Amino acid sequence: MTADRRTLLKYGLASFAALDYPYQMDDFEVVATDTVPIPYEDKKKLFQTNAERLFNL
């Protein structure tokens, strides 16, 4: 497993979302995005299903 893949799994990211790794890599930013005040359905779109649909993942 590559370091990138381990990192992504550590932060629970299902897709290559907009963390901008390795240029911008911060625990607090993942937590901040996790806690963005939107409904679960919208959060799932942000983190997962929009990327799956757009990039055919």
Add this chain to the structure above:
Amino acid sequence: MSAQSQHEDFAGNRFTRRQVLTAAAAAGTTLAASRAAAQLGVSRDLPNVSPAPYKRIAAEEAWGPIEMFREWKRVLDSNPADEPGFIALWRNLDPAGNTGFTPRLTDLGPNRLAAMDAAGIDMQLLMLTAPGVQVFDAATGTAIAADSNDQLAEACRDHPDRYAGLVAVAPQDPRRAALEIERGVKALGLKGVIINSHTKGEYLSDQKFWEILEAAEANDAPIYIHPREPSPAMVKPFVDHDMHRGDLGFGVEVAFHTQAMIYAGVFDRFPDLKLVIGHGGEGIPYNLYRIDRTHPVRRPDQRSKELPSYYMRKNIYITNSGVAWAPMVLFAQQVLGVDRVLYAMDYPYQYDIEEVHAMDALPISYDDKKMFFQTNAERVFNLSAAATT
């Protein structure tokens, strides 16, 4: 776009689609229709706006004396190599004509007041329209700035409850500009300083201009940085794509100017200096997270002591001129604070009564709305003396 969509040409015409269609039917030609529509001035599409329980103070409203437009024309006719943006935006200027914006820009009398009445605007904060005197040589610019300040101050004295104004200066002569700020505030009763962004490609981040900043701080005069086209070294691709306007060029120019001032340490050196920028903060609120995030890796000589967001919440205020859009206003209030976002219309460039209704309907509390329309402007520009009605 709706029937209310705006058509504009800086030197030519500005009109709504409905006005074009109505006038075209009557006059029979597009050219005549454009001229007729431009002279309508006040839209009759909607009823007038009623008074509100707060004052509507519009904080980025444009004017200019006819003498300046005549001098602009002389500059344009000389086709100066160092003013490509100015030429691109104003090439068709007719300073004495009845077309375009000039009739409404030069008017500080009953027509402007009637337009304000129809739109429910209690007070305009007036400033010399861009690029002002910053396209002239230093002596001409200094003289026309002083004369325009005298004219503006007289209008403010005649209508103290309707007009307040900013001091125009020629940054080409920083010493004279600093003296004019003091005269404008102390002798003429003006409320701040208008800088129409770059002067011959130079920005207030350059220490050669810091006398101006020192005078503004000492006289508690906020500096309003109003857009013009991007500076000569970057304007070519903008003009090539007709992007030197409000769609992008204006915002790039003022965001660059503001960030360059922050990075140069202007607000570390002048901690009480106030800066105001329009058009929703010219993109900076939306980019603020990324601006802060890249700060630590900046070159030390271009890195302010604090993060840029610190100065955005301490020294800098924004208006919503030209952006009557609830998502922008709410976002800016969220990231900067409700005490830092001021209402503006951008008369006469964007005179649209429907936009006043849209801002009256902002989904915010009455207290926050009163700050937005009235009390933030009164506080930042020290309008209390002129706001006694």
